[in-house]
Amino acid sequence: MNVGILLAAALLAAPILLAARNVPETVPFSEAQISRGAEVFVAQCVMCHGATGEEAVDWGPALHGESFWKNWEGRPTRALYSRIISTMPASEPGILEKQDVIDVVAFLTGAQPAGQSHVTDPDMLNRARLKNPEAP
Amino acid sequence: MRATTENSMSFRSSARLTLLVALILGVYAGVAQAKDGKARHDWPSFTGSLHADRYSPLKQIDRTNVGQVKVAWRRAAIDASVLARWPDAVASAYFRPTPIALDGILYAPNGTGLVEAFDGATGETLWVQQIPGATLRDIVGNSSRGVDSWRKGGDFRIFSVKGSWLYAINGHDGSAITGFGDGGRVSLRRDTPSNLAYFGINGPLVVGNAIIVAGNGGGNAGDAGLRAESTPEDIRAYNVESGALLWTFALLPAEGQAERASWGGDSARTAGTMGAWAPLSADAERGIVYVPTSAPVGYYGGARPGDNIYSNSLVALDAKTGQKLWYHQLVRHDVWDYDVASAPTLGRITVNRKTIDAVFQPTKAASLFVFDRVTGVPVWPIENRPVPASAVPGEVMSPTQPFPTKPPPFDRQTISEADLIDFTPELRKEAMGIAARYTLGDVFTPPALRGADGKQGVLVAPGAWGAGNWNTGAFDPETGHFYAVSTTIPGVYALDKTESERSTIAYGLLGKDPDPPAETNYGIGPRGLPLLKPPYGRITAYDMNRGEIAWMNANGDGPRNHPELKGLDLPPLGTVGRPVPLVTGSLLFVGESSDAIYGEQGIAGPSTFYAYDKADGSVLARIPLPAGQTAGPMTYVAKGRQYVVVSVGARGHAPEWIALAVGGDAQ
Numbered sequence: 001m002n003v004g005i006l007l008a009a010a011l012l013a014a015p016i017l018l019a020a021r022n023v024p025e026t027v028p029f030s031e032a033q034i035s036r037g038a039e040v041f042v043a044q045c046v047m048c049h050g051a052t053g054e055e056a057v058d059w060g061p062a063l064h065g066e067s068f069w070k071n072w073e074g075r076p077t078r079a080l081y082s083r084i085i086s087t088m089p090a091s092e093p094g095i096l097e098k099q100d101v102i103d104v105v106a107f108l109t110g111a112q113p114a115g116q117s118h119v120t121d122p123d124m125l126n127r128a129r130l131k132n133p134e135a136p
Numbered sequence: 137m138r139a140t141t142e143n144s145m146s147f148r149s150s151a152r153l154t155l156l157v158a159l160i161l162g163v164y165a166g167v168a169q170a171k172d173g174k175a176r177h178d179w180p181s182f183t184g185s186l187h188a189d190r191y192s193p194l195k196q197i198d199r200t201n202v203g204q205v206k207v208a209w210r211r212a213a214i215d216a217s218v219l220a221r222w223p224d225a226v227a228s229a230y231f232r233p234t235p236i237a238l239d240g241i242l243y244a245p246n247g248t249g250l251v252e253a254f255d256g257a258t259g260e261t262l263w264v265q266q267i268p269g270a271t272l273r274d275i276v277g278n279s280s281r282g283v284d285s286w287r288k289g290g291d292f293r294i295f296s297v298k299g300s301w302l303y304a305i306n307g308h309d310g311s312a313i314t315g316f317g318d319g320g321r322v323s324l325r326r327d328t329p330s331n332l333a334y335f336g337i338n339g340p341l342v343v344g345n346a347i348i349v350a351g352n353g354g355g356n357a358g359d360a361g362l363r364a365e366s367t368p369e370d371i372r373a374y375n376v377e378s379g380a381l382l383w384t385f386a387l388l389p390a391e392g393q394a395e396r397a398s399w400g401g402d403s404a405r406t407a408g409t410m411g412a413w414a415p416l417s418a419d420a421e422r423g424i425v426y427v428p429t430s431a432p433v434g435y436y437g438g439a440r441p442g443d444n445i446y447s448n449s450l451v452a453l454d455a456k457t458g459q460k461l462w463y464h465q466l467v468r469h470d471v472w473d474y475d476v477a478s479a480p481t482l483g484r485i486t487v488n489r490k491t492i493d494a495v496f497q498p499t500k501a502a503s504l505f506v507f508d509r510v511t512g513v514p515v516w517p518i519e520n521r522p523v524p525a526s527a528v529p530g531e532v533m534s535p536t537q538p539f540p541t542k543p544p545p546f547d548r549q550t551i552s553e554a555d556l557i558d559f560t561p562e563l564r565k566e567a568m569g570i571a572a573r574y575t576l577g578d579v580f581t582p583p584a585l586r587g588a589d590g591k592q593g594v595l596v597a598p599g600a601w602g603a604g605n606w607n608t609g610a611f612d613p614e615t616g617h618f619y620a621v622s623t624t625i626p627g628v629y630a631l632d633k634t635e636s637e638r639s640t641i642a643y644g645l646l647g648k649d650p651d652p653p654a655e656t657n658y659g660i661g662p663r664g665l666p667l668l669k670p671p672y673g674r675i676t677a678y679d680m681n682r683g684e685i686a687w688m689n690a691n692g693d694g695p696r697n698h699p700e701l702k703g704l705d706l707p708p709l710g711t712v713g714r715p716v717p718l719v720t721g722s723l724l725f726v727g728e729s730s731d732a733i734y735g736e737q738g739i740a741g742p743s744t745f746y747a748y749d750k751a752d753g754s755v756l757a758r759i760p761l762p763a764g765q766t767a768g769p770m771t772y773v774a775k776g777r778q779y780v781v782v783s784v785g786a787r788g789h790a791p792e793w794i795a796l797a798v799g800g801d802a803q
Binding site: 086087 | 223224225226227228248272273274275276277278299300333335787788
């Protein structure tokens with residue numbers, strides 16, 4: 001797959017990842033922010049985590065589905081931001097900009113239909129909790 | 137300052153007192169004398185010593201009391217002061233560091249790689265590494281496996297690799313040694329047009345006045361092996377005082393070197409993701425450093441014909457100059473990802489009444505090579521045995537691979553139908569069905585094109601995870617026993633043609649099986665169980681004076697309590713993962729590794745830390761831990777008491793250090 005295909009796959013997967021469920025305590029990320037997060041994901045995360053985060057191409061854990069959500073369900077959204085900005089990418093942690101990380105969080109966890117929030121400050125994630133958008 | 141009266145004490149009375157204290161401590165702490173005459177209360181290297189032996193002569197904790205060990209203290213992976221200043225700092229659950237212990241004080245990278253010093257008796261913080269003008273980017277990151285130290289008079293330094301930096305830290309207070317490099321650190325970025333980042337997870341090794349640094353290689357290529365263009369992570373040495381680069385040893389032989397011919401065609405211009413990501417070791421007295429190197433890039437080697445030296449090798453270098461003293465390539469033209477992934481362990485053995493200072497090199501392929509570490513001459517002959525050729529277009533395999541005639545392998549090197557799981561007839565039948573989808577191959581059977589002969593590739597033991605890995609070895613100089621800890625996970629090698637424009641290697645492991653069997657921690661297999669017969673994780677104890685196996689045990693329960701095996705009353709089947717051995721004056725400790733180690737190997741919940749009788753492998757104690765191990769255990773004495781410290785973490789458990797000791801309060 002080339003980068004374009006990967007990007008397309010990631011963008012196509014976004015609506016699948018974000019099932020139709022809007023939970024009040026989650027951050028209502030905007031569609032634009034989710035899309036930009038997909039772009040960052042393709043550029044920075046796909047190599048290890050797979051095109052949609054569903055499978056590990058190399059040695060990154062899945063970022064979707066049961067194995068992901070069993071560890072993240074109910075935790076502060078800020079915690080996922082902190083995990084990513086602190087430990088990713090594994091080959092050079094710390095290189096991601098704050099905005100890139102927020103956008104990736106939006107891609108991985110944002111609900112559908114998308115909201116209106118365009119988050120630029122990680123402090124805005126402090127009070128929100130993560131909820132699996134595909135959970136019944 | 138001490139009182140004047142104490143300072144003015146006569147030499148004779150001072151010496152007498154010192155002797156008395158030493159005797160009392162020696163008896164009280166059960167401190168043994170190592171064979172070189174030096175008492176070892178310390179754990180001076182993260183692999184135990186420069187010999188990477190993971191051995192301590194301590195035996196205050198012994199077979200009589202190991203059943204009573206309790207948690208003496210626990211310490212979170214990141215000091216609270218760091219989190220107060222940097223709340224986004226998060227420790228990866230894969231908590232790699234093993235502390236070193238010097239005079240009762242522990243030094244280790246924390247969960248983001250900042251060095252912390254803490255009291256060995258209490259776990260309380262003494263200092264945290266200071267980085268002048270630090271930003272979040274300097275603070276966050278991964279922990280390495282450990283640090284090393286250097287002392288000259290009152291100048292006491294801790295060296296640590298974090299991100300793309302080699303740091304020199306004042307061992308007394310954690311401040312930067314500003315005269316070292318650029319304000320206390322040296323950039324490890326590579327001399328490439330893109331100023332490629334260093335990528336490594338090992339700590340540095342100090343040998344004489346040289347700090348040796350090796351890395352993973354690859355240049356962000358990962359293990360997927362789809363791009364030929366990659367840059368080796370060469371071995372480098374820096375001066376302990378100034379940080380100046382002393383030498384570089386290039387893993388891709390330079391033009392003019394005979395070994396360059398092992399890279400056919402144009403491949404030397406691009407290929408070669410080699411590094412040395414397993415721990416190094418050194419013979420400090422002789423000034424030799426031992427480097428285990430990793431594989432070249434890709435599971436298809438058509439674009440890099442030849443043996444591809446110095447990949448998959450054990451290389452002995454002069455620590456002062458970086459000059460190669462000798463080397464042995466242990467896998468030729470690797471297409472299995474059989475890195476030499478274990479530390480080269482040094483030890484003295486006696487073979488046929490001849491004393492040999494040896495180096496023991498385990499491999500992912502389950503062989504244990506033994507060399508005279510000075511000359512590089514094999515202690516037992518190595519045979520070049522014929523191995524299968526490849527039918528993949530353009531792939532030319534080495535016709536032979538090296539096998540030691542002694543000692544025997546420490547894990548499976550073959551698969552046949554007779555090796556398939558047979559706990560029940562149903563499981564056996566399903567295993568046969570799964571196995572029938574592949575060509576079963578012995579070690580060094582090359583990858584096959586998907587669909588060739590109607591199969592979904594070859595199934596080979598060991599697979600890319602290796603039987604041996606960074607965790608594998610420990611050596612007991614008291615008995616001459618080498619302990620190899622290994623895992624049995626066969627690997628599927630099925631090549632598909634690459635299609636991405638990013639891929640510059642014609643074939644890769646793309647996982648395009650249209651109906652893949654379920655895969656678990658144990659690889660593919662029926663109903664969530666392994667495909668092969670047990671054990672799945674094992675300890676092999678070798679008598680290295682004879683080159684023979686003394687005993688072999690499954691390590692851990694493994695899947696014995698799986699619902700499909702209910703009522704079968706099975707013995708321990710062995711747990712997969714990367715458990716690290718620790719051998720002491722009386723015991724062998726081996727735990728179970730956690731699911732934090734990539735690949736979802738290991739266990740997710742509480743784990744067991746086993747204390748074995750090192751002579752025969754019988755279990756003496758099962759010590760419960762809240763999560764699996766992520767690094768090697770270590771031991772030392774602080775305030776007269778022996779401690780064993782274990783690094784633990786899991787995807788569902790915050791990483792931490794746990795100190796075990798006999799007596800005291802349980803937590």
